[in-house]
Amino acid sequence: MNWISNYVRPKINSLFSRREVPENLWKKCPECGSMLFHRELSDNLNVCTSCDHHMQLTPRERFTALFDGGIFTEVKVPEPVADPLQFRDQKRYPDRLKAAQRATGEHEAMLVAEGEMGRTPVVAAAQDFSFIGGSMSMYVGNAFIAGAERAVKLKRPYIVFSAAGGARMQEGILALMQMPRTTVAIQMLKEAGLPYIVVLTHPTTGGVTASYAMLGDIHIAEPNALIGFAGTRVIEQTIREQLPEGFQRAEYLLDHGMLDRVTHRKKMKEELVSLCRMLMKMEPPVVGDLPAPPSEPELPAPAQPEPSQAAAGDEAAPMEEQKK
Numbered sequence: 001m002n003w004i005s006n007y008v009r010p011k012i013n014s015l016f017s018r019r020e021v022p023e024n025l026w027k028k029c030p031e032c033g034s035m036l037f038h039r040e041l042s043d044n045l046n047v048c049t050s051c052d053h054h055m056q057l058t059p060r061e062r063f064t065a066l067f068d069g070g071i072f073t074e075v076k077v078p079e080p081v082a083d084p085l086q087f088r089d090q091k092r093y094p095d096r097l098k099a100a101q102r103a104t105g106e107h108e109a110m111l112v113a114e115g116e117m118g119r120t121p122v123v124a125a126a127q128d129f130s131f132i133g134g135s136m137s138m139y140v141g142n143a144f145i146a147g148a149e150r151a152v153k154l155k156r157p158y159i160v161f162s163a164a165g166g167a168r169m170q171e172g173i174l175a176l177m178q179m180p181r182t183t184v185a186i187q188m189l190k191e192a193g194l195p196y197i198v199v200l201t202h203p204t205t206g207g208v209t210a211s212y213a214m215l216g217d218i219h220i221a222e223p224n225a226l227i228g229f230a231g232t233r234v235i236e237q238t239i240r241e242q243l244p245e246g247f248q249r250a251e252y253l254l255d256h257g258m259l260d261r262v263t264h265r266k267k268m269k270e271e272l273v274s275l276c277r278m279l280m281k282m283e284p285p286v287v288g289d290l291p292a293p294p295s296e297p298e299l300p301a302p303a304q305p306e307p308s309q310a311a312a313g314d315e316a317a318p319m320e321e322q323k324k
């Protein structure tokens with residue numbers, strides 16, 4: 001009995017608990033309930049392979065997928081005053097921030113980056129819904145403005161991926177003040193004649209919808225994204241009417257003129273690149289073309305008049321060197 005309970009059982013338990021680990025490799029789709037293998041899911045940009053549901057994507061994952069070769073440079077964001085209201089709910093606000101930083105591995109709820117998408121230079125910012133609900137804090141305001149200023153300085157389009165539950169409660173009115181601040185930053189882009197494109201992802205609500213997420217030159221949304229100011233239940237209780245099906249979803253908003261496009265995540269890069277190039281008056285994007293077509297007809301030409309061409313080439317080389 002002792003041998004069984006002291007040795008065999010722990011051994012069996014440890015064997016089974018070790019086997020539980022691979023369960024984390026599977027993720028359940030919240031929409032259709034299919035179990036999805038994590039690698040397959042991340043290869044598919046967190047879009048469910050069976051029902052096409054667009055799941056949450058962190059800013060870093062998004063940028064890795066959008067920027068050429070997954071390479072981008074983070075834009076520095078000025079640090080705001082920490083915990084200005086000394087706010088405390090069930091937890092102290094600094095503790096809540098630290099917990100979110102540990103859980104996400106990110107500093108705050110917005111990431112700003114510069115780089116090239118389809119050989120098109122852009123500045124982009126993305127909100128992280130997993131960081132305290134992607135809430136708009138003073139840092140998020142600073143990040144948005146830092147991105148806009150960078151775009152103006154480099155004369156590049158500014159693309160923002162919104163995802164938020166609203167303003168950050170723990171910063172009170174200081175969080176709400178980010179609404180006018182970001183609006184001024186957008187005006188700065190407009191005065192510089194630079195495109196400002198918003199990609200609304202699930203969910204974009206509250207103060208973010210009421211400010212920078214709805215002030216773009218072009219509004220694109222991911223399929224079935226929830227976009228609105230107040231929640232459906234609050235509106236229903238206020239107007240005492242039942243709201244139509246699909247209310248506040250991307251497709252509904254597209255039908256009612258609030259959005260310009262609803263675009264699948266896999267087509268997003270292509271669409272953003274062609275929009276940016278069109279608005280920046282650049283050449284249309286090169287899609288799947290073989291490199292350097294003009295060099296091919298030039299190559300066979302010197303093969304016919306060999307001696308004179310070679311001589312000319314020899315003379316031309318030192319001339320160029322002298323000029324330098």
Ligand SMILES: [Zn+2]
Nearest residue numbers: 029032048051
């Ligand atoms: Zn699904």
